[in-house]
Amino acid sequence: MSAPAVSIGLLLPDVLGTYSDAGNAVVLARRLQWRGIPAEVVTVTADDAPPRGCDLYLLGGGEDTAQYFAARWLARHPWLPTAMTTTAVTLGVCAGLQLLGRSMTDRDGHEHPGLGALDLTTWAAPGRAVGETLVRCRLPGVGVLTGFVNHGGATVLGADVAPLGEVEHGHGNDPAGTAEGAVSPAPLPDDVVRARPGVVATYLHGPVLARNPALADHLLARVVGHALPDLDPDRVPDLAALRRTRVPHGDGRGTGTHRPEGTSPCPAR
Numbered sequence: 001m002s003a004p005a006v007s008i009g010l011l012l013p014d015v016l017g018t019y020s021d022a023g024n025a026v027v028l029a030r031r032l033q034w035r036g037i038p039a040e041v042v043t044v045t046a047d048d049a050p051p052r053g054c055d056l057y058l059l060g061g062g063e064d065t066a067q068y069f070a071a072r073w074l075a076r077h078p079w080l081p082t083a084m085t086t087t088a089v090t091l092g093v094c095a096g097l098q099l100l101g102r103s104m105t106d107r108d109g110h111e112h113p114g115l116g117a118l119d120l121t122t123w124a125a126p127g128r129a130v131g132e133t134l135v136r137c138r139l140p141g142v143g144v145l146t147g148f149v150n151h152g153g154a155t156v157l158g159a160d161v162a163p164l165g166e167v168e169h170g171h172g173n174d175p176a177g178t179a180e181g182a183v184s185p186a187p188l189p190d191d192v193v194r195a196r197p198g199v200v201a202t203y204l205h206g207p208v209l210a211r212n213p214a215l216a217d218h219l220l221a222r223v224v225g226h227a228l229p230d231l232d233p234d235r236v237p238d239l240a241a242l243r244r245t246r247v248p249h250g251d252g253r254g255t256g257t258h259r260p261e262g263t264s265p266c267p268a269r
């Protein structure tokens with residue numbers, strides 16, 4: 001009898017769909033299938049009844065209005081945030097990071113409740129963080145993450161989460177610090193592949209798992225409970241060459257700019 005497929009719940013791509021974050025689901029499924037592990041992507045739109053029991057859940061980025069809608073939608077299915085944090089592995093990107101936190105305070109000072117799945121809070125920063133970003137990831141074996149950020153929120157982490165990594169170039173959670181993203185539980189156990197359930201959250205788009213397959217494999221290892229074998233090199237693109245094109249100055253200087261609010265070439269709020 002064949003093993004049941006790993007189910008990847010892609011939540012609200014119709015609402016949280018900036019920068020092709022839904023591509024994270026494709027990356028995860030393909031990297032399993034290339035290793036002979038069956039995988040299925042379960043796409044959950046705002047009109048759908050969310051499925052129970054996915055192994056992985058994904059939330060992408062979106063404008064402020066979209067993310068407040070998504071937070072209210074998730075709150076209407078309270079077992080879902082519980083599953084995302086107590087039985088599954090969850091990846092939240094940008095708006096997905098913010099709404100998994102405790103609260104999000106908008107530019108008018110109005111506080112919107114988050115799901116409380118991550119010990120972090122977000123408020124409107126004075127300017128938007130926009131640009132290519134490099135992050136030295138704290139997760140073992142993942143290395144340096146690259147991604148594109150565009151967000152107006154600034155996030156401060158509480159004691160029950162750890163940063164996903166430290167910014168080497170570009171923008172992190174908060175203009176005042178170098179922390180990027182969040183992981184829970186914190187601290188992670190030494191044997192991190194046993195750390196299922198768990199939440200990994202980041203501001204990085206790309207999609208982040210297309211640009212950083214080592215992060216995809218970290219999430220998958222936690223789902224299947226063991227490290228995954230290396231992929232056939234013929235299957236994978238030349239990542240070093242891709243990184244050189246995506247981190248234009250190769251020396252880590254990157255291209256990030258901190259723009260005053262309202263001047264972003266592509267506002268996502």
Ligand SMILES: NC(=O)CC[C@H](N)C(=O)O
Pocket residue numbers: 018060061062063064067093094095096150151152153154268269
């Ligand atoms: N790119 C995003 O997901 C943006 C998240 C959020 N709306 C912000 O601007 O901070």
